[in-house]
Amino acid sequence: xxxxxxxxxxxxxxxxxxxxxxxxxxxxEFDNAGWxxxxxxxxxxxxxxxxxxxxxxxxxxxxxxxxxxxxxTIDNNTLHFILERGRGASPLPLxxxxxxxxxxxxxxxxxxxxxxxxxxxxxxxxVVPSMPGYGFSSIPTAPGMDPGKIAGVFARLMxxxxxxxxxxxxxxxxxxxxxxxxxxxxxxxxxxIHLTDIPFIHLFEIPAGELSPEEKAYLDKGKQWQxxxxxYAMIQSTxxxxxxxxxxxxxxxxxxxxxxxxxxxxxxxxxxxxxxxRDELLTNLTIYWATGTIxxxxxxxxxxxxxxxxxxxxxxTPRLQTPTGVAIFPKDLIPAxxxxxxxxxxxxxxxxxxxxxxxxxMEKPELLAADIRSFLKKVA
Numbered sequence: 001x002x003x004x005x006x007x008x009x010x011x012x013x014x015x016x017x018x019x020x021x022x023x024x025x026x027x028x029e030f031d032n033a034g035w036x037x038x039x040x041x042x043x044x045x046x047x048x049x050x051x052x053x054x055x056x057x058x059x060x061x062x063x064x065x066x067x068x069x070x071x072x073t074i075d076n077n078t079l080h081f082i083l084e085r086g087r088g089a090s091p092l093p094l095x096x097x098x099x100x101x102x103x104x105x106x107x108x109x110x111x112x113x114x115x116x117x118x119x120x121x122x123x124x125x126x127v128v129p130s131m132p133g134y135g136f137s138s139i140p141t142a143p144g145m146d147p148g149k150i151a152g153v154f155a156r157l158m159x160x161x162x163x164x165x166x167x168x169x170x171x172x173x174x175x176x177x178x179x180x181x182x183x184x185x186x187x188x189x190x191x192x193i194h195l196t197d198i199p200f201i202h203l204f205e206i207p208a209g210e211l212s213p214e215e216k217a218y219l220d221k222g223k224q225w226q227x228x229x230x231x232y233a234m235i236q237s238t239x240x241x242x243x244x245x246x247x248x249x250x251x252x253x254x255x256x257x258x259x260x261x262x263x264x265x266x267x268x269x270x271x272x273x274x275x276x277x278r279d280e281l282l283t284n285l286t287i288y289w290a291t292g293t294i295x296x297x298x299x300x301x302x303x304x305x306x307x308x309x310x311x312x313x314x315x316x317t318p319r320l321q322t323p324t325g326v327a328i329f330p331k332d333l334i335p336a337x338x339x340x341x342x343x344x345x346x347x348x349x350x351x352x353x354x355x356x357x358x359x360x361x362m363e364k365p366e367l368l369a370a371d372i373r374s375f376l377k378k379v380a
Contacts, residue, residue, distance in 0.1 A: 002161055005069040005080060007061050007136065009290045014057060017251055017289060021052040024252045034270065035263055039256040043272070047259065048252050051282050060283045067111065071136070072161045074153050077145075080104070080136035081129040081157065086115045088123030092191075092380055093164040094372075095154060095182075096128045099173020100297060101258040102359060103135045104128050105284050106172075110361045113369035122377050127162065129154060131174065133296030135287050140296060146303040147174060151181035159189060168380050170372055172196035172360065174300065180345075183322040191380040192323040192348075194372050196360050198336040201308075202344050205316040214337045222334050229264060229333075232257075236301035244295030251289055258285060258294075265358035267331035275363050317344055325349040325375030327368060331357035349375040 029041040067082045082104060085091065094114065098106040107128045117123040130137040132145050132153060158164045168191050171179035176195045183190040203219055211219065226233075235243055247254045259272075259281060268275045288294050324345040328335045330353065338350050351371050356364040 002070050002072045005071045005136065007064050007069070009057060009061060009286070013290055017286075018052050020251050021048055024048070024250070026252075035260065039260040039263070044252065044256055044259065047278060047281070048255060050278055051251070051255070051285070055279065055282045055286075057286055060279060060286070064105075064108075064283070067108070069136075072157065074156050074161070077132055077140065077153065078138035079129055079132065079153060079157060081127055082107075082111070083162070084111050084115050084126045086117065086123030086125050088117035088121040091115070091123045091125040092376060093158065093162070093167035094124040094126055094376070095158055095167060095169040095179075096126060096361075097154065097169065097171035097175030097178050098128070098131065098134070099171070099175045100300070101261050101284075101288075102173075102362075103284055103287050104130045105280070105287065106359060106361050109365035110369055113365060114372065118373065118377075120377075122373070124373075124376075125164075127158065127167075129157060131178075131297075131300070133300060134293055135291060139293060140299075143306070144303065145300070146307040147177045147300070148181050148185075148307065151178050151185060154178065155182055155186050155189070159186075165189070166191050168192045168194070168376050170194040173358065177304075180320065183320055187322060190322055192325070192376055194325040194327070194375055195345075196327050196329065196368070197332055197358075198326065198341045198345070200334065200336075202317055203340060206343065212339050215340050218334065218337050218340060225334055232261070233301055236298040237305040238302070240295065240298040240302045243298060247294045247298075248292055251285075254289060254294055255285055258288065262359065265331070265333060266363060267329070267355055267357040275357075276359075280362065319343065320345050322346060323348045323379040325371070325379075326351070327360065327371045328352045329356035329358070329360045329364070330354060332360075333358055348379055 032040060068084055069082050071078050071080050096107045098104055111126050114124040114126050131150055133139050158167050166189060169179045169182055176197050177199045179193050179195060180199060183193045200222055247257055263272050266275045324347050326341060326347060341347055353367055360368045
């Protein structure tokens with residue numbers, strides 16, 4: 001049963017957060033220009049000082065509660081979601097799926113841009129769930145909550161709980177993988193999908209001799225990125241439990257782990273706060289801290305690795321026939337070439353922007369909203 005939901009973080013929890021921030025044992029730092037060895041100490045100290053003394057959670061909580069939020073129960077898991085109705089005549093239902101290490105806040109700037117009707121009255125009913133184990137959705141208590149299962153949970157949310165017979169879907173990061181799986185398992189329900197990245201794993205399904213020069217270069221970039229930037233994914237895929245103890249116990253540790261990804265994956269010239277405000281960064285961090293979900297969020301990498309290992313298949317995934325739109329942002333992790341995407345998706349719109357990064361819905365919401373709208377208006 002769907003129930004209205006209001007965020008209400010207790011003052012006791014916030015007091016404990018401030019005490020932990022004050023008691024931090026800071027490490028030394030040298031040879032870390034440009035964050036090359038990890039999160040900058042000076043920036044992290046400044047951010048965490050603001051978290052302790054200046055950040056107004058009550059104000060941010062009021063902003064979050066300005067959106068219509070609900071919970072429902074699916075397979076004994078509580079699922080939190082935002083539902084904002086479009087203001088056009090017949091809004092198109094649109095599911096937005098976030099990724100890591102963000103949360104449902106990824107899409108807050110996007111929501112009003114999509115619920116507003118255009119000159120033809122076209123708008124969207126926007127549904128933004130917190131993935132299981134993220135934010136205000138419940139933490140899974142048993143193995144198996146992998147991207148495929150999450151796709152199944154979201155299908156039930158849209159079809160059974162909200163009653164949408166047909167809908168479109170958009171995602172980035174894990175959201176791209178989940179959106180693809182949702183379309184593959186619900187071809188008669190998902191009208192079209194829109195992605196900001198192409199799941200990299202499909203590249204390994206293509207025999208080396210069949211790779212185009214462009215795809216080989218993409219594969220090489222992926223290997224280089226894995227060596228230089230991918231350590232987080234390896235540990236989260238193999239030993240998330242070990243990592244989780246420290247990140248769940250130390251707010252500074254949590255901030256260092258998450259903020260480094262926002263710095264590395266966003267489009268800026270060395271100043272993160274030209275892209276995100278401190279309040280935006282700390283709202284996302286406070287949600288992770290208050291809900292104790294950093295371990296369950298990290299564990300999604302482990303669950304995905306386990307399901308891939310269990311499958312033990314090198315078979316090529318068939319080309320998805322669902323109409324697909326793709327928006328590529330240059331500072332994303334490893335922007336995919338279209339030749340690769342065309343092998344697995346029915347690409348109807350491909351937009352390569354000249355600015356923006358991994359968190360496009362937060363960085364460049366107007367660009368992304370316009371791209372989603374123009375694509376779905378044509379095909380859905």
